[in-house]
Amino acid sequence: MNAPTGRLAGYQAWEGGTDPFEDYAGPYFFKKMEDGSIKCAFEALPHHCNGGGFLHGGSLMTFADYALFALAGDVLDGPGVTVSFNSEFISAVGSGNLIEATGEVVRNTRSMVFVRGQVFCGDDTLLNFSGVIKRIRK
Amino acid sequence: MNAPTGRLAGYQAWEGGTDPFEDYAGPYFFKKMEDGSIKCAFEALPHHCNGGGFLHGGSLMTFADYALFALAGDVLDGPGVTVSFNSEFISAVGSGNLIEATGEVVRNTRSMVFVRGQVFCGDDTLLNFSGVIKRIRK
Amino acid sequence: MNAPTGRLAGYQAWEGGTDPFEDYAGPYFFKKMEDGSIKCAFEALPHHCNGGGFLHGGSLMTFADYALFALAGDVLDGPGVTVSFNSEFISAVGSGNLIEATGEVVRNTRSMVFVRGQVFCGDDTLLNFSGVIKRIRK
Amino acid sequence: MNAPTGRLAGYQAWEGGTDPFEDYAGPYFFKKMEDGSIKCAFEALPHHCNGGGFLHGGSLMTFADYALFALAGDVLDGPGVTVSFNSEFISAVGSGNLIEATGEVVRNTRSMVFVRGQVFCGDDTLLNFSGVIKRIRK
Secondary structure: OOOOOHHHOOOEOOOOOOOHHHHHHOOOEEEEOOOOOEEEEEEOOHHHEOOOOEEOHHHHHHHHHHHHHHHHHHHHOOOEEEEEEEEEEOOOOEOOOEEEEEEEEEEEOOOEEEEEEEEEEOOEEEEEEEEEEEEOOO | OOOOOHHHOOOEOOOOOOOHHHHHHOOOEEEEOOOOOEEEEEEOOHHHEOOOOEEOHHHHHHHHHHHHHHHHHHHHOOOEEEEEEEEEEOOOOEOOOEEEEEEEEEEEOOOEEEEEEEEEEOOEEEEEEEEEEEEOOO | OOOOOHHHOOOEOOOOOOOHHHHHHOOOEEEEOOOOOEEEEEEOOHHHEOOOOEEOHHHHHHHHHHHHHHHHHHHHOOOEEEEEEEEEEOOOOEOOOEEEEEEEEEEEOOOEEEEEEEEEEOOEEEEEEEEEEEEOOO | OOOOOHHHOOOEOOOOOOOHHHHHHOOOEEEEOOOOOEEEEEEOOHHHEOOOOEEOHHHHHHHHHHHHHHHHHHHHOOOEEEEEEEEEEOOOOEOOOEEEEEEEEEEEOOOEEEEEEEEEEOOEEEEEEEEEEEEOOO
C-alpha cells in the first residue's frame, strides 16, 4: 500500500504484511507522535456508513480493534489475539470526515496487554473502548 | 439484493432499505425460525480475515452489531442506535465457513432494548456479545 | 458457615475456605441442579440496597463475580482471577427477595475460562453479565 | 457520617442522604480537586478481600460504581441508574492500602451520561472501567 496523502499524510500502514479485513474495511493507518503516543486514522467513506448516513458501529469497532493492536504494538512485540472488547457509542458522524483514535496501554503483563482508547472526529468522541489482548506463541 | 442461495437459502435481507457498511462488510442475512427465534448468517470470505487467516475481530463484531438489531427487530419496531457493545472472543475460524448468530432480547423497555447473543460456526462459539440499543425518535 | 435454611435450603457454601468479602457482602450460596447446571443465591437485605431502596449495582456485580467462579468451578479446578467483567443492568428490585444467578461456561481453554450468566429475581432478569477468568498457578 | 481523617482527610461523604450498600461495602469518599476533577477513595480493609488476601473484584466494582456517580455528579444533577458497566482487572493489592479512583465524563446527553475511569493504589492501576448512566425522572 502506498503512503497515504492528503489528510492522512504522515500516517503509515503496518509494516511486514497486510491484514485483508483491515485493508477492506479501512484502510487504516497509524503514526507515532512526538510524545511517543500512537494515533490511528482512516477516512470515513459512504460505504462505511449505516442506512442513516452515519458511520456504522461495526466500522467504528473494526477501527478500534485495529487501534488496540496499534496502541499495544511496542509492548506486544509479537502476535496476539483480542480476548475481550468493550465499547460505548458516544456520538455519530457521517462520511467525509477524518476519523482518528488514540489511547494507551493500561498494563502489559507476561501473558496479556490491557488497552483503552477513544475514537474521535475533531473534538467529538465517537467511541470509548477497552480491550484485552492475549499474547500467543509465534 | 437477490435472495441468497446455497448454504444461505432460506435467509433474507432487510426489507425496506440497505445499510451500506453491512452490505459491504457482509452481506449479512437473517431468518425467523419456527420457534420464533432469529438466526443471522454470512459467508466468511478471505477478505473478512486477518493476516493470520482467521476471521477478523472487526468482522465478527460488525456481524454481531447487525445481529443486535435483527434480534431486537420485532420489539424495537423503529429506529435505534447501539449505546454499548461488549464481547468476548471465544475461538477462531477461517474463510469458507458459514457463520451464524443467535440470541435473545433480555429486556425491552420504553427507551431501550437489551440483547445478548453468540456468533458461532457449526458447534464452535466464536464470539459472545451483549449490547444495549436506545430507541430514537423517527 | 452453617448450611442455609428457609428459601436457601439446599444451597451450600464454598468448601475449603472462606472469602471475606463474599461472606460480608453476601453471604452467597450455590447448588448443583439435577441437570448439572449451577444456581447461585443470596437473600437481599436492606444493607444491600442503594439510597432508593433498590439492590445496589455493586451488590449485584459482587454476586455476579461470585457466580462467575461458581459457574466455572468444575472446569476451573484451581485458582483463577477475573480478567474482564461486563454487565448490563436490566431491572431493579428491593430487599426481602431471594436473588439467584445462573449461567454457563462458554468455553474452557488451557489458560482461560469464558462465562456468561444472568442474575434474576423470580421471573425478572436483574443483571446480564459475562466474564473472563484467567487461570493462575497454584 | 463524620468527616474522614488520616489518609482520607480532605475527602467527603455524599451530601443529602446515605446509600446503605456504599456505607456497608465502603465507606467511600470523594473530593473535588483544584483542577475540577473528582477523586474517590476508600481504605482497603481485610473484609474487602478475597480468600487470597487481595481486594475482591466485587469490592473494586462496587467502588467503581460509586465512582461513576461521583464522576458524573456535576452533570448528572438528579437521579440516575447504571445501564452498563464494563471493567478489566489490571492488578491486585491487599488490605491496608488507600484505594483511589479518578476518571471523566466522556459525554453528557439529555438522557445519558457516559463515564470512564480507573481505580488505582499509588502508581498501580487496579481496575479500568466505563459505564453508562441513564437519567431517571425524579
